[in-house]
Amino acid sequence: xxxxxKDGRVVIVGASLAGLRAAEALREExxxxxxxxxxxxxxxxxxxPPLSKQVLLGQATADTLxxxxxxxxxxxxxxxxxxxxVDLLAKRVSLEDGESxxxxxxxxxxxxxxxxxxxxxxxxxxxxFTLRTREDGAGLxxxxxxxxxxxxxxxxxxxxxxIASACRELGLEVTVAERGPAPLVGALGGTLSKLAxxxxxxxxxxxxxxxxxTALNGNGAFTGAELSDGSRVEADxxxxxxxxxxxxxxxxESGLAAGPRGIACDAGCRAFNMYGIVTDDVFVAGDxxxxxxxxxxxxxxxxxxxxxxxxxxxxAAHNMVNPGPLQRPHLAIPVFWSTQFGLNIxxxxxxxxxxxxxxxxxxxxxxxxxMVYGYQGRVTAAVTVDMAKALDYYxxxxxxxxxxPPPPGAQDRAIAADITIPSxxxxxxxxSHGPTVALTGHLPDRRLTVV
Amino acid sequence: MDSATxxxxxxxxxxxxxxxxxxxxxxxxxxxxxxxxxxxxxxxxHLIAALLHDPRMSADPRTRGEATHKPxxxxxxxxxxxxxxxxxxxxxxxxxxxxxxxGMRGEIDRIARExxxxxxxxxxxxxxxxFAYPLPVTVICRLLGVxxxxxxxxxxxxxxxxxxxxxxxxxxxxxxxxxxDQARMExxxxxxxxxxxxxxxxxxxxxxxxxxxxxxxxxxxxxxxxETAVLLLIAGHETTVNLIANGALTLLRQPExxxxxxxxxxxxxxxxxxxxxxEPPVHMRERIPHADIxxxxxLVPAGASVVLVLAxxxxxxxxxxxxxxxxxxxxxxxxxxxxSGIHAxxxxxxxxxxxxxxxxxxxxxxxxxxxxxxxxxxxQNAMLRGPRHLPIHL
Amino acid sequence: xxxEEEVVEMRTVVDLTRCxxxxxxxxxxxxxxxxxxxxxxxxxxxxxDDQVERVRQAAAACPVQAILxxxxxxxxxx
Numbered sequence: 040x041x042x043x044x045k046d047g048r049v050v051i052v053g054a055s056l057a058g059l060r061a062a063e064a065l066r067e068e069x070x071x072x073x074x075x076x077x078x079x080x081x082x083x084x085x086x087x088p089p090l091s092k093q094v095l096l097g098q099a100t101a102d103t104l105x106x107x108x109x110x111x112x113x114x115x116x117x118x119x120x121x122x123x124x125v126d127l128l129a130k131r132v133s134l135e136d137g138e139s140x141x142x143x144x145x146x147x148x149x150x151x152x153x154x155x156x157x158x159x160x161x162x163x164x165x166x167x168f169t170l171r172t173r174e175d176g177a178g179l180x181x182x183x184x185x186x187x188x189x190x191x192x193x194x195x196x197x198x199x200x201x202i203a204s205a206c207r208e209l210g211l212e213v214t215v216a217e218r219g220p221a222p223l224v225g226a227l228g229g230t231l232s233k234l235a236x237x238x239x240x241x242x243x244x245x246x247x248x249x250x251x252x253t254a255l256n257g258n259g260a261f262t263g264a265e266l267s268d269g270s271r272v273e274a275d276x277x278x279x280x281x282x283x284x285x286x287x288x289x290x291x292e293s294g295l296a297a298g299p300r301g302i303a304c305d306a307g308c309r310a311f312n313m314y315g316i317v318t319d320d321v322f323v324a325g326d327x328x329x330x331x332x333x334x335x336x337x338x339x340x341x342x343x344x345x346x347x348x349x350x351x352x353x354x355a356a357h358n359m360v361n362p363g364p365l366q367r368p369h370l371a372i373p374v375f376w377s378t379q380f381g382l383n384i385x386x387x388x389x390x391x392x393x394x395x396x397x398x399x400x401x402x403x404x405x406x407x408x409x410m411v412y413g414y415q416g417r418v419t420a421a422v423t424v425d426m427a428k429a430l431d432y433y434x435x436x437x438x439x440x441x442x443x444p445p446p447p448g449a450q451d452r453a454i455a456a457d458i459t460i461p462s463x464x465x466x467x468x469x470x471s472h473g474p475t476v477a478l479t480g481h482l483p484d485r486r487l488t489v490v
Numbered sequence: 491m492d493s494a495t496x497x498x499x500x501x502x503x504x505x506x507x508x509x510x511x512x513x514x515x516x517x518x519x520x521x522x523x524x525x526x527x528x529x530x531x532x533x534x535x536h537l538i539a540a541l542l543h544d545p546r547m548s549a550d551p552r553t554r555g556e557a558t559h560k561p562x563x564x565x566x567x568x569x570x571x572x573x574x575x576x577x578x579x580x581x582x583x584x585x586x587x588x589x590x591x592x593g594m595r596g597e598i599d600r601i602a603r604e605x606x607x608x609x610x611x612x613x614x615x616x617x618x619x620x621f622a623y624p625l626p627v628t629v630i631c632r633l634l635g636v637x638x639x640x641x642x643x644x645x646x647x648x649x650x651x652x653x654x655x656x657x658x659x660x661x662x663x664x665x666x667x668x669x670x671d672q673a674r675m676e677x678x679x680x681x682x683x684x685x686x687x688x689x690x691x692x693x694x695x696x697x698x699x700x701x702x703x704x705x706x707x708x709x710x711x712x713x714x715x716x717e718t719a720v721l722l723l724i725a726g727h728e729t730t731v732n733l734i735a736n737g738a739l740t741l742l743r744q745p746e747x748x749x750x751x752x753x754x755x756x757x758x759x760x761x762x763x764x765x766x767x768x769e770p771p772v773h774m775r776e777r778i779p780h781a782d783i784x785x786x787x788x789l790v791p792a793g794a795s796v797v798l799v800l801a802x803x804x805x806x807x808x809x810x811x812x813x814x815x816x817x818x819x820x821x822x823x824x825x826x827x828x829x830s831g832i833h834a835x836x837x838x839x840x841x842x843x844x845x846x847x848x849x850x851x852x853x854x855x856x857x858x859x860x861x862x863x864x865x866x867x868x869x870q871n872a873m874l875r876g877p878r879h880l881p882i883h884l
Numbered sequence: 885x886x887x888e889e890e891v892v893e894m895r896t897v898v899d900l901t902r903c904x905x906x907x908x909x910x911x912x913x914x915x916x917x918x919x920x921x922x923x924x925x926x927x928x929x930x931x932x933d934d935q936v937e938r939v940r941q942a943a944a945a946c947p948v949q950a951i952l953x954x955x956x957x958x959x960x961x962x
Contacts, residue, residue, distance in 0.1 A: 107954030346901030448781025
């Protein structure tokens with residue numbers, strides 16, 4: 040009865056990018072039944088990447104970031120209300136206001152939230168921020184506009200680095216504390232992290248690596264922090280950029296395969312239950328999902344990427360209203376970007392799934408390059424710095440499992456294009472920022488390289 | 491017919507009014523079609539797009555052994571291409587001059603209106619000579635800082651250079667093209683001289699900006715300035731004339747689409763993109779592999795001439811649904827009309843603004859207009875394809 | 885004063901996953917789109933009325949079709 044799939048009650052839990060795009064796609068795919076979107080935040084779906092860029096720079100305000108619609112999804116929006124559980128047997132989603140919503144098919148797109156400072160009391164000091172929501176963005180932007188003496192950023196991942204970049208652009212003093220050996224090392228490996236460190240220092244960032252923050256000081260208001268090397272940083276604003284936590288707690292009793300790494304699903308976005316059996320009526324999309332990818336050894340990937348939310352939402356929506364033989368796999372190659380310190384960094388593939396890298400075009404000195412990542416002799420990722428137009432070529436190499444290092448003949452070829460060097464991707468446990476791409480199965484056997 | 495003669499048949503002047511059946515034959519014979527002269531012809535969308543992004547494909551004619559001096563950035567490889575294009579971009583576009591083209595809109599609209607003013611209903615107009623040519627020439631002269639009255643002078647040079655750059659089969663590429671090189675040198679000298687006159691007394695034009703750049707690291711050498719200015723002056727009008735003329739021709743051939751555009755003027759920006767797909771001003775680009783490479787199963791040796799037929803990729807049914815239909819509301823229109831990759835058209839934004847202005851000004855006149863000749867007489871050039879004249883009765 | 889009719893605000897978003905820095909949008913609508921460095925793109929999500937036509941052009945011209953212009957999501961009761 041494939042016709043029935045276009046009818047019935049669809050509930051989407053999560054009203055951000057993935058939830059919105061899935062809602063639009065469901066209608067495009069011909070859903071004629073009812074559509075309800077539940078969101079914990081009281082706002083229409085909005086765009087988060089500008090929060091660490093335009094909003095901090097004062098070029099946009101956090102309350103103007105609503106996403107445009109591709110089409111009106113004709114949905115009932117239940118905003119400002121948290122979902123508290125799912126009953127898979129009764130097919131109902133319960134809400135914190137006591138109501139329960141019946142569904143025929145459910146999409147979970149609850150995303151992530153910022154990892155808070157572990158000491159709750161210290162984290163509650165005035166002047167201590169995380170950055171995930173538009174309230175976070177508005178609050179931090181307001182504080183930065185008041186020109187603090189110094190900003191301490193804890194965590195040198197993409198968000199932390201972008202915040203530091205915005206601070207320097209505003210002319211504010213900023214200290215970045217990172218537990219790993221350099222910023223971005225968890226996502227990009229050793230070589231590019233050294234470039235990231237140079238860029239930060241050249242732009243006047245007080246970069247402290249190999250340290251952790253042991254305590255936040257202040258009596259009501261944040262005044263500074265203690266570092267593990269015994270030093271102290273005096274600052275009046277602190278941004279905790281320690282990565283994200285997946286919003287899965289509400290599913291603890293559901294029987295779904297939901298854990299700290301996300302909700303496991305198959306390539307068709309169908310959720311697994313706790314026994315590893317795939318469900319037929321519960322789907323997952325966006326940051327909260329973890330899914331197998333054939334190009335990366337069928338390991339489960341969790342991606343905190345804008346593009347993944349869009350692509351996976353489209354696949355999930357398609358599969359929610361089409362019978363098995365017409366369903367599509369989510370096979371998109373991961374892509375993400377970051378703009379910081381005047382450089383545009385773009386990544387395709389999974390850089391952490393690598394043992395060696397090579398600078399295939401450009402150079403570190405020119406601040407313009409394409410770095411290619413290989414794992415056991417095949418190309419698995421590429422990162423460009425101000426060379427985005429080269430990315431399609433390297434994406435093709437990844438898609439076709441091309442041999443690593445990449446073939447000769449490229450223009451603007453680095454002198455060292457034949458010299459592969461260890462990718463030096465650290466164990467995530469040595470970082471203070473969480474990786475934005477996590478291989479949640481076994482790690483590739485890179486411990487063979489000298490630590 | 492023998493697919494090895496495709497390039498010869500495409501470039502044959504008799505094919506100019508409608509090369510599209512030959513492009514269909516090319517895609518059918520492809521994806522990589524060796525030619526009798528040793529070159530390779532490619533006409534499928536995805537392969538063309540991939541090769542335009544492939545860093546192993548050189549744009550520099552010296553890669554296939556052509557004895558020529560250093561070409562302008564259009565035909566250079568990175569990193570030198572990047573350096574010169576970035577310097578040339580400084581007075582023209584973002585990040586340093588983001589408002590330059592947008593700031594010319596009012597002037598471009600006015601020029602378009604003024605050119606059409608003398609023509610009333612019942613009269614005949616040559617869309618090329620009376621409108622599609624003078625509009626971009628006037629604009630590029632203002633932008634670069636070239637006196638408009640010198641047009642006959644640089645038109646002759648431009649004709650010679652463009653003819654020399656056309657794609658021809660059996661072209662002995664190692665022999666320099668004397669007439670083209672001579673014209674390039676003279677035109678370069680002329681533009682360099684104009685720039686020199688602005689040294690120390692800059693106007694609001696690009697030659698002034700180039701010659702008065704205070705930072706030595708960002709300054710073009712005399713030779714670079716001459717090459718760049720020649721490129722911009724030629725590209726600034728030889729291609730836009732085709733876009734505008736093709737636009738008028740396409741709309742007059744398809745009255746229902748013309749009506750639709752007149753009813754829904756907000757479709758104009760998308761109609762211009764569709765025009766760039768359907769009748770692109772530039773039909774072919776050449777690339778040369780730096781190393782032996784495998785293109786879709788064909789081994790193409792280093793130094794071989796690979797001709798990418800952009801206009802064929804734009805009509806590839808594997809990429810565009812119903813590709814031979816002109817649809818101003820076509821979704822997902824990632825055409826190859828301005829190329830793609832690092833050599834994507836430098837002046838594309840200016841051409842677009844000129845096309846919005848030109849077609850916007852023409853639309854009210856086209857309702858009752860009719861073509862005097864169909865097909866119209868075409869220019870000789872197969873690469874920069876467009877009507878030589880487009881007489882219409884208003 | 886509130887009226888029955890809600891003012892519909894136009895919003896834009898760029899899929900920066902697709903963006904390759906061709907900057908066509910910056911040329912056509914420099915008040916909405918901005919290059920940050922050589923190819924990083926920043927943009928204003930809220931599009932003022934007098935910029936809508938320019939953003940429409942930018943969306944049409946984007947070589948990788950990464951720009952979406954649309955009405956903000958209406959989440960009102962229906």
